[in-house]
Amino acid sequence: MFARPLPPLLVLAVAIVLPGMGQVLNGMLVRAWVMLFFALSLGVVTYHLTTPEHSFVGRHAGGFFVYAIMVMDAYLWARYRRALTA
Numbered sequence: 001m002f003a004r005p006l007p008p009l010l011v012l013a014v015a016i017v018l019p020g021m022g023q024v025l026n027g028m029l030v031r032a033w034v035m036l037f038f039a040l041s042l043g044v045v046t047y048h049l050t051t052p053e054h055s056f057v058g059r060h061a062g063g064f065f066v067y068a069i070m071v072m073d074a075y076l077w078a079r080y081r082r083a084l085t086a
Contacts, residue, residue, distance in 0.1 A: 004085055011078035015071045022074020026081060035073070039066035 006025055015022025019039065023032035043063025050059045057064060 005078060005081040008075055008078035008082055012071065012075040015074035019067055019070055022071065022078070026074060026077045028077070031073075035066060035070045039063045039070065042066055 011022050011025050014025060020032040020036045023029070023035065040063060042065065043060040046062035047059045050061075
């Protein structure tokens with residue numbers, strides 16, 4: 001009937017390497033696009049609000065913040081989906 005969800009650690013590893021793919025693996029395509037949009041948008045906003053003296057991470061802090069949320073979100077949803085089918 002339904003395929004067994006992927007292991008949460010696999011989803012976590014993919015989400016760390018490819019932003020947004022964790023949500024795709026969880027079957028949340030719209031959520032992936034929305035999070036990617038906000039990561040890129042906030043990365044651009046923080047880039048323009050900082051000075052060239054800041055580090056790369058500091059200049060794109062908004063995008064990295066959303067990226068961290070994306071990784072946690074993908075892992076937690078994978079754990080939730082796996083627990084429902086156990």
